[in-house]
Amino acid sequence: MIPLRLKSECDRTLAPFVTRIAEEEPRCAEDATLWSEEAGTLGYQTGQIKFRLSDVAPAEVAGDVLLVDPRRQIAHRLIRAASPHNTFLITEQCDQLCLMCSQPPKPQHQDMFDHFLAASRLAPTGAQIGLSGGEPLLHKDALFAFIDAVFATRDDLCFHILTNGQYFERADLAWLRKHRARLLWGVPIYSDNPATHDEIVGKPGAFAQLSPNLALLGLAGAALELRTVVLRQNAPGLSSLADFIARHLPFAATWAIMQMERIGYGRMNWGRCFFDSSIDFASLGAAIDLMRARRQDVTLYNFPLCTVPPAYRDLAARSISDWKQKYLPACATCSLRDDCAGFFEWYREEDGFMEIRPQ
Ligand code: SF4
Structure with missing residues:
Protein backbone atom coordinates (compact mmCIF):
# COMPACT_ATOMS: atom_id res chain seq x y z
CA MET A 1 0.00 0.00 0.00
CA ILE A 2 1.31 3.45 -0.88
CA PRO A 3 1.53 5.61 2.31
CA LEU A 4 -0.51 8.83 2.26
CA ARG A 5 1.09 9.99 5.51
CA LEU A 6 4.82 10.27 6.05
CA LYS A 7 6.78 10.57 9.24
CA SER A 8 8.10 14.10 9.48
CA GLU A 9 10.36 16.07 11.79
CA CYS A 10 9.81 19.79 12.14
CA ASP A 11 9.82 22.53 14.78
CA ARG A 12 6.74 21.60 16.83
CA THR A 13 5.93 25.25 17.56
CA LEU A 14 5.16 25.97 13.89
CA ALA A 15 1.64 26.05 12.50
CA PRO A 16 0.70 23.46 9.84
CA PHE A 17 1.81 24.52 6.36
CA VAL A 18 1.41 23.43 2.74
CA THR A 19 4.46 22.95 0.57
CA ARG A 20 5.39 21.28 -2.72
CA ILE A 21 8.48 19.13 -3.09
CA ALA A 22 10.40 20.75 -5.94
CA GLU A 23 11.19 18.36 -8.76
CA GLU A 24 14.17 20.41 -9.96
CA GLU A 25 14.46 24.15 -9.41
CA PRO A 26 11.80 25.69 -7.12
CA ARG A 27 9.00 27.38 -9.10
CA CYS A 28 7.43 29.39 -6.29
CA ALA A 29 7.94 30.42 -2.68
CA GLU A 30 5.99 27.39 -1.40
CA ASP A 31 8.33 24.88 -3.05
CA ALA A 32 10.67 22.89 -0.81
CA THR A 33 14.12 21.86 -1.96
CA LEU A 34 16.23 18.94 -0.81
CA TRP A 35 19.26 19.97 1.26
CA SER A 36 20.23 16.70 2.94
CA GLU A 37 19.83 12.98 2.46
CA GLU A 38 21.09 10.52 5.04
CA ALA A 39 20.06 7.14 6.50
CA GLY A 40 16.57 7.09 5.03
CA THR A 41 15.80 10.66 6.05
CA LEU A 42 15.39 13.54 3.62
CA GLY A 43 15.90 17.15 4.70
CA TYR A 44 13.89 19.84 2.88
CA GLN A 45 13.70 23.61 3.17
CA THR A 46 10.92 25.97 2.16
CA GLY A 47 11.61 29.63 2.90
CA GLN A 48 13.10 29.72 6.41
CA ILE A 49 11.47 26.43 7.44
CA LYS A 50 13.37 23.17 7.52
CA PHE A 51 11.68 19.78 7.87
CA ARG A 52 12.54 16.12 7.40
CA LEU A 53 10.72 13.19 5.82
CA SER A 54 11.45 9.56 6.75
CA ASP A 55 11.26 6.23 4.93
CA VAL A 56 10.79 7.66 1.46
CA ALA A 57 13.02 8.24 -1.57
CA PRO A 58 13.32 11.70 -3.20
CA ALA A 59 11.83 10.44 -6.48
CA GLU A 60 8.76 9.06 -4.68
CA VAL A 61 7.72 12.49 -3.38
CA ALA A 62 9.00 14.72 -6.19
CA GLY A 63 6.22 17.13 -7.16
CA ASP A 64 3.97 16.04 -4.27
CA VAL A 65 2.01 18.67 -2.38
CA LEU A 66 2.28 18.08 1.37
CA LEU A 67 0.48 19.36 4.41
CA VAL A 68 3.12 19.29 7.13
CA ASP A 69 1.70 19.07 10.65
CA PRO A 70 4.60 19.93 12.99
CA ARG A 71 2.66 19.20 16.18
CA ARG A 72 1.93 15.63 15.11
CA GLN A 73 5.22 15.24 13.20
CA ILE A 74 3.33 14.04 10.12
CA ALA A 75 3.27 15.11 6.48
CA HIS A 76 0.02 14.39 4.64
CA ARG A 77 0.46 13.78 0.92
CA LEU A 78 -2.51 15.90 -0.19
CA ILE A 79 -1.56 15.59 -3.85
CA ARG A 80 0.73 12.90 -5.22
CA ALA A 81 2.09 14.26 -8.48
CA ALA A 82 2.42 10.84 -10.09
CA SER A 83 -1.12 9.70 -9.25
CA PRO A 84 -4.49 10.43 -10.89
CA HIS A 85 -6.17 9.45 -7.58
CA ASN A 86 -5.96 12.53 -5.36
S1 SF4 B 1 -8.67 -11.05 -13.83
FE1 SF4 B 1 -7.78 -9.76 -12.25
S2 SF4 B 1 -8.52 -10.65 -10.31
FE2 SF4 B 1 -8.83 -12.18 -11.88
S3 SF4 B 1 -7.00 -13.43 -11.76
FE3 SF4 B 1 -6.67 -11.89 -13.37
S4 SF4 B 1 -5.59 -10.21 -12.36
FE4 SF4 B 1 -6.50 -11.51 -10.75
Missing part, protein backbone atom coordinates in the same frame (compact mmCIF):
# COMPACT_ATOMS: atom_id res chain seq x y z
CA THR A 87 -8.85 13.33 -3.04
CA PHE A 88 -9.43 15.96 -0.37
CA LEU A 89 -11.51 14.73 2.57
CA ILE A 90 -13.75 17.75 3.08
CA THR A 91 -15.45 16.51 6.23
CA GLU A 92 -16.10 13.33 8.16
CA GLN A 93 -19.60 14.45 9.08
CA CYS A 94 -22.55 12.90 7.26
CA ASP A 95 -26.31 12.83 7.60
CA GLN A 96 -26.58 9.30 6.26
CA LEU A 97 -25.40 5.95 7.67
CA CYS A 98 -24.94 3.78 4.60
CA LEU A 99 -24.72 0.04 5.25
CA MET A 100 -21.46 -0.26 3.29
CA CYS A 101 -19.88 3.12 4.15
CA SER A 102 -16.11 2.87 3.89
CA GLN A 103 -15.56 6.06 5.89
CA PRO A 104 -17.99 5.97 8.82
CA PRO A 105 -19.02 9.47 9.83
CA LYS A 106 -17.72 11.31 12.87
CA PRO A 107 -19.56 14.10 14.69
CA GLN A 108 -16.80 16.70 14.62
CA HIS A 109 -15.65 18.75 11.61
CA GLN A 110 -12.19 20.13 11.03
CA ASP A 111 -12.20 22.95 8.50
CA MET A 112 -9.30 22.35 6.09
CA PHE A 113 -10.39 24.61 3.23
CA ASP A 114 -7.45 27.02 3.57
CA HIS A 115 -5.02 24.11 3.28
CA PHE A 116 -6.95 22.61 0.36
CA LEU A 117 -6.91 25.97 -1.43
CA ALA A 118 -3.15 26.30 -0.96
CA ALA A 119 -2.67 22.72 -2.17
CA SER A 120 -4.91 23.18 -5.22
CA ARG A 121 -2.87 26.18 -6.30
CA LEU A 122 0.21 23.94 -6.31
CA ALA A 123 -1.46 21.01 -8.13
CA PRO A 124 -0.01 19.62 -11.38
CA THR A 125 -1.33 21.20 -14.55
CA GLY A 126 -4.70 19.84 -15.65
CA ALA A 127 -5.28 17.77 -12.51
CA GLN A 128 -8.67 16.42 -11.53
CA ILE A 129 -9.03 16.38 -7.75
CA GLY A 130 -11.65 14.40 -5.85
CA LEU A 131 -13.66 16.03 -3.06
CA SER A 132 -15.30 13.59 -0.69
CA GLY A 133 -16.47 12.97 2.83
CA GLY A 134 -18.60 12.29 4.83
CA GLU A 135 -20.93 14.63 3.03
CA PRO A 136 -19.08 17.64 1.58
CA LEU A 137 -22.26 19.65 1.00
CA LEU A 138 -22.94 19.81 4.73
CA HIS A 139 -20.46 22.69 4.38
CA LYS A 140 -21.87 23.92 1.09
CA ASP A 141 -21.16 27.64 1.46
CA ALA A 142 -17.52 27.04 2.36
CA LEU A 143 -17.19 24.35 -0.32
CA PHE A 144 -18.58 26.58 -3.07
CA ALA A 145 -16.38 29.48 -1.93
CA PHE A 146 -13.34 27.17 -1.99
CA ILE A 147 -14.12 26.03 -5.54
CA ASP A 148 -14.65 29.62 -6.68
CA ALA A 149 -11.31 30.60 -5.16
CA VAL A 150 -9.48 27.71 -6.85
CA PHE A 151 -11.00 28.41 -10.26
CA ALA A 152 -10.15 32.12 -9.91
CA THR A 153 -6.45 31.27 -10.18
CA ARG A 154 -6.37 27.80 -11.81
CA ASP A 155 -8.48 27.53 -14.95
CA ASP A 156 -6.91 24.14 -15.77
CA LEU A 157 -8.18 22.21 -12.73
CA CYS A 158 -11.44 20.31 -12.30
CA PHE A 159 -13.11 18.52 -9.39
CA HIS A 160 -14.97 15.24 -8.98
CA ILE A 161 -17.32 15.73 -6.03
CA LEU A 162 -18.93 12.83 -4.19
CA THR A 163 -22.19 13.87 -2.57
CA ASN A 164 -25.31 12.13 -1.33
CA GLY A 165 -27.36 14.72 -3.22
CA GLN A 166 -29.43 15.81 -0.21
CA TYR A 167 -28.44 19.47 -0.12
CA PHE A 168 -28.94 21.06 -3.53
CA GLU A 169 -31.44 23.91 -3.77
CA ARG A 170 -32.90 25.94 -6.63
CA ALA A 171 -30.76 28.84 -5.41
CA ASP A 172 -27.69 26.80 -6.45
CA LEU A 173 -28.72 26.66 -10.11
CA ALA A 174 -26.72 29.66 -11.30
CA TRP A 175 -23.58 28.47 -9.50
CA LEU A 176 -23.97 24.93 -10.83
CA ARG A 177 -24.41 26.25 -14.37
CA LYS A 178 -21.37 28.53 -14.06
CA HIS A 179 -19.05 25.64 -13.23
CA ARG A 180 -20.74 22.79 -15.09
CA ALA A 181 -17.80 22.19 -17.45
CA ARG A 182 -15.35 21.67 -14.59
CA LEU A 183 -17.32 19.78 -11.95
CA LEU A 184 -18.34 16.13 -12.12
CA TRP A 185 -20.89 15.19 -9.47
CA GLY A 186 -20.78 11.58 -8.25
CA VAL A 187 -24.17 10.90 -6.64
CA PRO A 188 -25.29 7.52 -5.25
CA ILE A 189 -28.69 6.04 -6.01
CA TYR A 190 -29.20 2.50 -4.74
CA SER A 191 -32.71 1.65 -5.88
CA ASP A 192 -35.74 3.19 -7.54
CA ASN A 193 -37.72 1.78 -4.62
CA PRO A 194 -37.64 4.56 -2.01
CA ALA A 195 -37.85 2.09 0.90
CA THR A 196 -34.84 0.11 -0.36
CA HIS A 197 -32.76 3.23 -1.04
CA ASP A 198 -33.64 4.67 2.38
CA GLU A 199 -32.81 1.37 4.12
CA ILE A 200 -29.38 1.23 2.47
CA VAL A 201 -28.48 4.85 3.31
CA GLY A 202 -30.02 4.64 6.79
CA LYS A 203 -32.10 7.78 6.39
CA PRO A 204 -35.91 7.87 6.08
CA GLY A 205 -36.98 10.24 3.32
CA ALA A 206 -33.58 10.25 1.61
CA PHE A 207 -34.93 9.11 -1.77
CA ALA A 208 -37.69 11.72 -1.67
CA GLN A 209 -35.01 14.40 -1.24
CA LEU A 210 -32.59 12.90 -3.74
CA SER A 211 -35.01 12.53 -6.61
CA PRO A 212 -35.84 16.22 -7.22
CA ASN A 213 -32.23 17.19 -6.54
CA LEU A 214 -31.02 14.93 -9.34
CA ALA A 215 -33.51 16.65 -11.60
CA LEU A 216 -32.06 19.98 -10.45
CA LEU A 217 -28.60 18.85 -11.54
CA GLY A 218 -30.11 17.99 -14.92
CA LEU A 219 -31.69 21.42 -15.15
CA ALA A 220 -28.30 22.99 -14.44
CA GLY A 221 -26.66 20.92 -17.17
CA ALA A 222 -24.29 19.56 -14.53
CA ALA A 223 -22.11 16.54 -15.32
CA LEU A 224 -23.56 13.66 -13.31
CA GLU A 225 -22.09 10.26 -12.51
CA LEU A 226 -24.73 8.09 -10.84
CA ARG A 227 -23.23 5.53 -8.47
CA THR A 228 -24.75 2.28 -7.23
CA VAL A 229 -22.94 -0.14 -4.96
CA VAL A 230 -24.36 -3.57 -5.69
CA LEU A 231 -25.50 -5.30 -2.51
CA ARG A 232 -27.69 -8.24 -1.60
CA GLN A 233 -30.32 -5.67 -0.70
CA ASN A 234 -30.55 -4.03 -4.15
CA ALA A 235 -29.17 -6.58 -6.64
CA PRO A 236 -32.57 -8.09 -7.49
CA GLY A 237 -33.90 -4.62 -8.37
CA LEU A 238 -31.06 -3.44 -10.62
CA SER A 239 -33.10 -3.79 -13.83
CA SER A 240 -35.86 -1.68 -12.36
CA LEU A 241 -33.29 0.94 -11.32
CA ALA A 242 -31.80 0.87 -14.84
CA ASP A 243 -35.25 1.54 -16.27
CA PHE A 244 -35.77 4.41 -13.80
CA ILE A 245 -32.45 5.97 -14.78
CA ALA A 246 -33.13 5.61 -18.50
CA ARG A 247 -36.55 7.22 -18.18
CA HIS A 248 -35.93 9.93 -15.57
CA LEU A 249 -32.20 10.62 -15.60
CA PRO A 250 -31.16 10.32 -19.27
CA PHE A 251 -28.85 13.30 -18.84
CA ALA A 252 -26.50 11.34 -16.55
CA ALA A 253 -23.07 11.06 -18.12
CA THR A 254 -22.63 7.55 -16.78
CA TRP A 255 -23.99 5.00 -14.33
CA ALA A 256 -21.23 3.49 -12.24
CA ILE A 257 -22.14 0.11 -10.74
CA MET A 258 -19.68 -0.64 -7.97
CA GLN A 259 -18.51 -3.53 -5.83
CA MET A 260 -18.24 -3.14 -2.05
CA GLU A 261 -15.16 -2.08 -0.16
CA ARG A 262 -14.52 -4.23 2.92
CA ILE A 263 -13.68 -1.47 5.37
CA GLY A 264 -15.61 0.70 7.82
CA TYR A 265 -19.28 -0.26 7.91
CA GLY A 266 -18.55 -2.30 4.76
CA ARG A 267 -16.46 -4.65 6.88
CA MET A 268 -19.01 -4.71 9.70
CA ASN A 269 -21.89 -5.52 7.32
CA TRP A 270 -19.94 -7.58 4.76
CA GLY A 271 -21.71 -10.84 5.59
CA ARG A 272 -25.20 -9.49 5.05
CA CYS A 273 -24.41 -7.11 2.17
CA PHE A 274 -21.67 -8.51 -0.11
CA PHE A 275 -23.16 -9.67 -3.40
CA ASP A 276 -20.92 -12.20 -5.12
CA SER A 277 -21.25 -11.18 -8.75
CA SER A 278 -18.63 -13.78 -9.74
CA ILE A 279 -21.26 -16.51 -9.31
CA ASP A 280 -24.37 -14.51 -10.19
CA PHE A 281 -24.08 -11.77 -12.80
CA ALA A 282 -27.65 -12.13 -14.10
CA SER A 283 -29.19 -9.06 -12.43
CA LEU A 284 -26.17 -6.93 -13.37
CA GLY A 285 -26.18 -8.20 -16.93
CA ALA A 286 -29.90 -7.51 -17.36
CA ALA A 287 -29.51 -3.97 -16.02
CA ILE A 288 -26.53 -3.28 -18.27
CA ASP A 289 -28.33 -4.70 -21.32
CA LEU A 290 -31.26 -2.39 -20.66
CA MET A 291 -28.98 0.64 -20.38
CA ARG A 292 -27.10 -0.31 -23.54
CA ALA A 293 -30.40 -0.64 -25.40
CA ARG A 294 -31.23 2.92 -24.31
CA ARG A 295 -27.73 4.06 -25.32
CA GLN A 296 -26.78 5.11 -21.80
CA ASP A 297 -23.27 4.73 -20.54
CA VAL A 298 -22.43 2.18 -17.82
CA THR A 299 -19.15 1.64 -15.98
CA LEU A 300 -18.21 -1.16 -13.59
CA TYR A 301 -16.03 -0.04 -10.68
CA ASN A 302 -14.06 -2.35 -8.36
CA PHE A 303 -14.89 -5.55 -10.26
CA PRO A 304 -11.94 -7.93 -10.76
CA LEU A 305 -12.02 -8.68 -14.49
CA CYS A 306 -12.38 -12.46 -14.16
CA THR A 307 -15.58 -11.97 -12.13
CA VAL A 308 -17.19 -10.24 -15.12
CA PRO A 309 -18.50 -12.24 -18.12
CA PRO A 310 -16.42 -11.49 -21.24
CA ALA A 311 -19.31 -9.64 -22.93
CA TYR A 312 -19.22 -6.96 -20.21
CA ARG A 313 -15.50 -6.69 -19.50
CA ASP A 314 -15.04 -3.60 -21.64
CA LEU A 315 -17.11 -1.74 -19.03
CA ALA A 316 -14.86 -2.64 -16.09
CA ALA A 317 -12.55 0.22 -15.15
CA ARG A 318 -9.26 0.03 -13.25
CA SER A 319 -11.02 2.05 -10.61
CA ILE A 320 -9.30 1.20 -7.34
CA SER A 321 -6.95 3.98 -6.29
CA ASP A 322 -3.32 2.94 -6.60
CA TRP A 323 -2.53 3.53 -2.92
CA LYS A 324 -5.10 0.95 -1.74
CA GLN A 325 -5.02 -1.58 -4.59
CA LYS A 326 -3.61 -5.10 -4.52
CA TYR A 327 -3.67 -8.34 -6.49
CA LEU A 328 -3.89 -11.91 -5.19
CA PRO A 329 -1.12 -14.50 -5.53
CA ALA A 330 -3.29 -16.18 -8.19
CA CYS A 331 -3.12 -13.00 -10.29
CA ALA A 332 0.65 -13.34 -10.84
CA THR A 333 0.27 -15.36 -14.04
CA CYS A 334 -2.97 -13.77 -15.31
CA SER A 335 -2.89 -12.23 -18.78
CA LEU A 336 -5.63 -9.74 -17.78
CA ARG A 337 -3.75 -8.23 -14.88
CA ASP A 338 -2.67 -5.01 -16.62
CA ASP A 339 -6.30 -4.14 -17.34
CA CYS A 340 -7.77 -5.46 -14.10
CA ALA A 341 -8.94 -3.32 -11.16
CA GLY A 342 -7.67 -5.97 -8.75
CA PHE A 343 -8.77 -5.76 -5.13
CA PHE A 344 -8.87 -3.32 -2.27
CA GLU A 345 -5.97 -3.73 0.17
CA TRP A 346 -8.45 -4.88 2.85
CA TYR A 347 -10.18 -7.52 0.70
CA ARG A 348 -10.20 -11.03 2.21
CA GLU A 349 -10.25 -14.14 0.06
CA GLU A 350 -12.02 -16.25 2.69
CA ASP A 351 -15.31 -14.35 2.46
CA GLY A 352 -14.86 -12.71 -0.95
CA PHE A 353 -15.54 -13.78 -4.54
CA MET A 354 -15.99 -17.52 -5.08
CA GLU A 355 -14.73 -17.47 -8.67
CA ILE A 356 -11.34 -15.84 -9.16
CA ARG A 357 -9.84 -17.47 -12.22
CA PRO A 358 -6.58 -16.29 -13.81
CA GLN A 359 -7.00 -16.08 -17.57
